[in-house]
Amino acid sequence: MHRLALLRPHPVLMAILTGLVFGALLLLLSGQNPLRAYAEMVRGALAPRNWNNTLVWAVPMIGMTLVAALPLRGGMVNLGGDGQLVIGGFVAAMAAIYLPLPGPLLAAVAILSAMLAAGLYAALAALGQTVLGIPMLISSLLLSYPAIGLTSWAAGFPLRDTATGLAQTLPVPEAARLPMLFGPVSTGVVLMALVAAVVVWADRRSVPGYELRMRGLNARFARYGGVPTARQTVTVMFLSGALAGLTGAIIVLGTHYRFINGALVSPGYTWSGLMAALLAGGEPLMAIAAGFFFAALQTGGFAMQREIQVPRVLSMVLQAIIILFVSLRNGRGAARKEDRS
Amino acid sequence: MQWELETTGLTKRYGRLVANDAVDLRVAAGEVHAVMGENGAGKSTLMSMLYGLTRPDEGAILLRGQQVRLASSLDAIARGLGMVHQAFKLFEDLTVWENVVYGAEPRRFGFLDRRSACTRVQELAQRHHLAVDVRARVRDLSVGIRQRVEILKALYRDARILILDEPTAVLTPQERDGLFAIIRALRADGRTILFVTHKLHEVMELTDSVTVLRQGRVSARMRTAETDADAIIRAMTGRSVNLSVARSPATPGAEILRVEALRVPAPVRGAKPLVDDISLSLRAGEIVGIAGVAGNGQSELIEAITGLRAAEGRIHLNGQEISGRSVAARRAAGMAYVPEDRALTGTAAGARATEALLMGRQHDPAFARHGVQDGAAIAAHARDLIQAHDIRITSERTRVGTLSGGNLQKVVLARELDFDAPLLIAEQPTRGVDVGAIEAIHARLVAERDRGHGVLLVSAELSEILGLSDRILVIYEGRLIAELPGAEATEQHLGLLMAGRTQEVAR
Numbered sequence: 001m002h003r004l005a006l007l008r009p010h011p012v013l014m015a016i017l018t019g020l021v022f023g024a025l026l027l028l029l030s031g032q033n034p035l036r037a038y039a040e041m042v043r044g045a046l047a048p049r050n051w052n053n054t055l056v057w058a059v060p061m062i063g064m065t066l067v068a069a070l071p072l073r074g075g076m077v078n079l080g081g082d083g084q085l086v087i088g089g090f091v092a093a094m095a096a097i098y099l100p101l102p103g104p105l106l107a108a109v110a111i112l113s114a115m116l117a118a119g120l121y122a123a124l125a126a127l128g129q130t131v132l133g134i135p136m137l138i139s140s141l142l143l144s145y146p147a148i149g150l151t152s153w154a155a156g157f158p159l160r161d162t163a164t165g166l167a168q169t170l171p172v173p174e175a176a177r178l179p180m181l182f183g184p185v186s187t188g189v190v191l192m193a194l195v196a197a198v199v200v201w202a203d204r205r206s207v208p209g210y211e212l213r214m215r216g217l218n219a220r221f222a223r224y225g226g227v228p229t230a231r232q233t234v235t236v237m238f239l240s241g242a243l244a245g246l247t248g249a250i251i252v253l254g255t256h257y258r259f260i261n262g263a264l265v266s267p268g269y270t271w272s273g274l275m276a277a278l279l280a281g282g283e284p285l286m287a288i289a290a291g292f293f294f295a296a297l298q299t300g301g302f303a304m305q306r307e308i309q310v311p312r313v314l315s316m317v318l319q320a321i322i323i324l325f326v327s328l329r330n331g332r333g334a335a336r337k338e339d340r341s
Numbered sequence: 342m343q344w345e346l347e348t349t350g351l352t353k354r355y356g357r358l359v360a361n362d363a364v365d366l367r368v369a370a371g372e373v374h375a376v377m378g379e380n381g382a383g384k385s386t387l388m389s390m391l392y393g394l395t396r397p398d399e400g401a402i403l404l405r406g407q408q409v410r411l412a413s414s415l416d417a418i419a420r421g422l423g424m425v426h427q428a429f430k431l432f433e434d435l436t437v438w439e440n441v442v443y444g445a446e447p448r449r450f451g452f453l454d455r456r457s458a459c460t461r462v463q464e465l466a467q468r469h470h471l472a473v474d475v476r477a478r479v480r481d482l483s484v485g486i487r488q489r490v491e492i493l494k495a496l497y498r499d500a501r502i503l504i505l506d507e508p509t510a511v512l513t514p515q516e517r518d519g520l521f522a523i524i525r526a527l528r529a530d531g532r533t534i535l536f537v538t539h540k541l542h543e544v545m546e547l548t549d550s551v552t553v554l555r556q557g558r559v560s561a562r563m564r565t566a567e568t569d570a571d572a573i574i575r576a577m578t579g580r581s582v583n584l585s586v587a588r589s590p591a592t593p594g595a596e597i598l599r600v601e602a603l604r605v606p607a608p609v610r611g612a613k614p615l616v617d618d619i620s621l622s623l624r625a626g627e628i629v630g631i632a633g634v635a636g637n638g639q640s641e642l643i644e645a646i647t648g649l650r651a652a653e654g655r656i657h658l659n660g661q662e663i664s665g666r667s668v669a670a671r672r673a674a675g676m677a678y679v680p681e682d683r684a685l686t687g688t689a690a691g692a693r694a695t696e697a698l699l700m701g702r703q704h705d706p707a708f709a710r711h712g713v714q715d716g717a718a719i720a721a722h723a724r725d726l727i728q729a730h731d732i733r734i735t736s737e738r739t740r741v742g743t744l745s746g747g748n749l750q751k752v753v754l755a756r757e758l759d760f761d762a763p764l765l766i767a768e769q770p771t772r773g774v775d776v777g778a779i780e781a782i783h784a785r786l787v788a789e790r791d792r793g794h795g796v797l798l799v800s801a802e803l804s805e806i807l808g809l810s811d812r813i814l815v816i817y818e819g820r821l822i823a824e825l826p827g828a829e830a831t832e833q834h835l836g837l838l839m840a841g842r843t844q845e846v847a848r
Contacts, residue, residue: 205713205714205716206712206713206714207703207704207709207712207713207714208712210696210699210703210714211703213696214689214692214696214700217689217690217691217692218685218688218689218690218691218692220685220686221685221686221687221688221689221692221700222689222700223649223668224647224649224668224678224680224686224687224700225668225700225701225703226667226668226669226672226701227669228667228669
C-alpha cells in the first residue's frame with residue numbers, strides 16, 4: 001500500500017519540491033547560488049564521510065519523532081516531549097553517577113529508570129485529561145516547564161560539577177557509557193533502530209496497535225467497539241514518554257556523558273520530531289523517514305554554513321515551508337470532500 | 342414548451358465515479374416536481390449544481406429558456422433559486438427575522454433598519470401562511486418551525502424556484518402535513534417546487550411530476566397522476582420491492598434486557614434530563630420498537646444502554662447487571678449494536694473492510710493470540726461476511742469510506758449480526774438506505790427475532806416501527822409516554838403520540 005502510494009506523485013514529495021523552490025528563491029534574493037547551497041547541503045548530509053554526523057543527529061530526532069507519532073496515531077498530541085526528554089536525560093545521569101552497580105548493568109538500569117521516570121511523567125499529563133478533564137494538549141505542554149526548570153536548577157546548583165564553570169552534572173562513569181560503534185556513533189543507534197522496528201511492527205500487527213489506529217481514524221468508533229479509550233490514553237502517553245526518556249538517556253550516556261543544562265532542549269528535537277510525525281500523519285514508518293529527512297536537512301545545513309557561509313537557518317525555513325504545504329494539502333482535501341448521496 | 346428550469350446533458354464526475362451522467366431535468370412553472378432516487382443515485386449532486394455549489398463538467402442549466410452559469414449560490418439566489426438544506430443553516434442565538442434578513446438587510450442611513458426588517462418578515466410570513474413568531478429566538482423553535490424559517494429566508498430573497506432537500510426526514514407526521522399545506526400554497530402562488538425525497542407516499546400525495554434518478558442517470562420521467570408507486574420503485578431500483586415484511590406473531594421468551602429508572606442528566610444544570618426515568622423490558626423473540634421524533638432522547642437512551650454515555654439507574658442484560666460497566670463488558674454480556682450513524686459511530690472512513698469488520702472482536706482468540714493479530718484469519722472472516730451479506734466492495738482491503746450508504750450499513754449489520762448476541766439494538770437501521778436494501782435489512786431483523794434474540798428497534802420512520810414491532814414504546818421529551826401492541830397501532834395514532842399529544846389520543 002505504501003509502495004503504491006509512493007509511485008504516484010506523492011503530495012509530500014510535492015511539498016518538499018515546493019519547499020526547495022521557495023528556498024531557492026530566497027537564496028537568489030540574498031545573492032547566493034541555490035544550486036551550490038543545495039549541493040553543499042546534500043554533500044554535508046549524505047557524503048559517506050558525513051554519514052556519522054547525520055546519524056548522530058538522526059538518533060534523537062527519530063526518537064522524538066516516535067514520541068510524537070505514537071499518540072498522534074491515536075489522534076492525541078503530546079506537546080510535553082521537552083520535559084519528558086530532560087527528565088529522561090537527568091534520571092539517566094543520576095542513576096549512572098550515583099548507583100553502585102557494575103558496568104553494563106549500570107547502563108541498562110540507567111536507561112530503564114530514565115524510561116520509567118519520563119513515562120510516568122507523561123502519564124501524569126494523560127491522567128490530567130482522563131481524571132480531571134484538562135485537555136492533554138495543555139497538561140502535557142505545561143508539565144514540560146517545571147521539568148525543565150527543576151533539572152536546570154539541580155544541574156546548576158546542588159548537583160553541579162564544581163570542577164567546570166558550567167551548569168552541568170558530574171560526568172557519568174566510563175562503565176555506564178554506551179559503547180561506540182564508529183566515530184561519534186554510539187550503540188544508541190542500534191537501540192533506537194530496535195525500538196523503531198518494534199513500534200512499526202506493533203502498529204501493524206498487534207491488537208493494541210489496531211485499537212490505537214482505529215481510535216485515530218474515528219475515536220467514537222473505537223469507543224463503540226469497546227476500546228477502553230481512557231486507559232489507552234494513559235498507556236500510550238506512558239509509552240510516548242518512555243521513548244522520550246530513552247532518547248534523553250541515549251544522548252546523555254552516548255554523546256554528552258553528563259546532563260548539561262539546556263543541551264537536550266536547545267536543538268529542538270521535540271518540535272522537529274512533532275513536525276516529522278505530523279508530516280506522516282502519525283504513521284510510524286513514514287514518520288521515521290521524515291525524521292531522518294529532517295535530520296539530514298539539519299546536518300546538511302551545518303555543512304552549508306561551514307563551507308559557503310549560507311546561514312543554516314535555511315534548513316529550518318525549508319522544514320517550515322514543507323510542513324506548511326503539507327498542511328495546505330490537508331486543508332484543501334477536507335474542503336473538497338463532497339456529499340454525493 | 343418553455344420550461345421554468347431545465348438541464349440538458351448535465352454531467353459531473355468525481356474521479357472515475359460519474360455522479361451525474363447526462364441528466365436532462367425538465368421542470369414546468371408552478372409545479373411540485375419530485376426528484377427521486379436511491380442513495381448515491383446523484384440527487385444531491387444534481388441539486389448542488391442547480392444551486393451553484395458545484396460546477397458541472399458538461400451540459401447546461403436553463404432558466405426560462407436562458408442558459409445560466411451559476412458560479413456560486415449567490416448567483417443562484419440572484420436568479421430566483423432558493424434552497425432548504427437537509428441540515429438547516431440558521432443562527433441559533435438570533436431571532437427569526439434576523440436570520441431571515443441576514444445578508445440582505447434593509448438599511449437606513451447605512452444602518453440596519455430593524456423595524457422595517459421585522460415588519461417585512463412578518464408580512465411575508467402572513468402572506469404565505471407560515472405561522473412563525475418572527476421575534477422568537479431560533480434556539481427555542483422546534484424542527485418544523487425552523488424549516489419554515491428556512492423557507493422564509495428563500496422567499497425573502499424572492500425565490501421563484503424552491504429546492505427542498507429531503508424536507509420531511511426530521512418531521513413528525515403532523516409537521517409533515519403542515520409542510521405539505523405550505524408547499525401547496527406556494528404552488529398556488531405560482532412558485533415552482535423541486536422536492537427531493539426517497540419516500541414514495543409523499544411523492545404520490547404531493548407532487549405533479551417525478552424525475553427518477555438511478556446511478557446518476559434519469560431512469561424515468563412521469564406525471565404523478567399517471568403513474569403508481571410500483572412503477573416508481575421499478576424505475577429507482579430496476580425491480581419491484583416488497584415493502585411490507587411478512588412475519589409470524591412473536592413468541593416472547595425470557596427477559597433479555599431490563600432497564601430500571603434510567604436517567605441521563607442534562608449537560609447544563611437546571612435543564613430537564615435528556616432521558617427522564619425510563620424503565621423498559623425486552624424479551625427473547627420479540628421486537629420492541631421505540632418510536633419518536635429525532636431529538637426526544639432516544640439516542641441518549643441507547644447510548645446509556647450501550648455504555649457510551651454515563652447514566653443513573655440500573656440495566657440488566659441476560660441476567661447480569663451491566664450498569665456502570667464498560668462498553669466491552671456490555672458487549673461481552675451479549676449485546677450487538679447497529680448505531681444510528683454508521684459513518685460517525687459504526688465505522689471509520691479510513692478503515693479497511695477487514696478492520697471495520699473486526700471491531701469488537703479484536704481480542705477474540707480466533708483473531709489474535711497474545712496480542713498478535715492473525716492477519717489471515719481476519720481477512721478470511723472479512724471475506725466471509727462480505728460474501729454472506731452481499732457487500733459490494735472491491736476487496737476486503739478496500740477502505741470503507743468509499744462505500745455507498747447502503748453498503749456501509751451492510752458492513753455494520755454484518756459485523757453486529759455475526760456477534761450472535763441475545764440482544765440486538767438497531768438504531769435507525771434503514772436511514773438513508775435505498776429501497777432494495779431496506780427490504781433485506783428488515784428481513785434480517787425479523788430473522789434475528791425468530792432465532793430467539795431480542796431486538797430493540799429505534800426508528801423515526803413510522804412505517805418501519807409499524808411494520809416490524811411486536812410492541813411499541815413512544816418516547817417524547819425523554820420520557821416513555823405510551824406503550825401499545827404493534828398490531829393495534831396506526832400511523833395517525835402513533836403520530837399524535839410522537840408529538841406528545843396523549844390527551845387527543847385518549848379522546
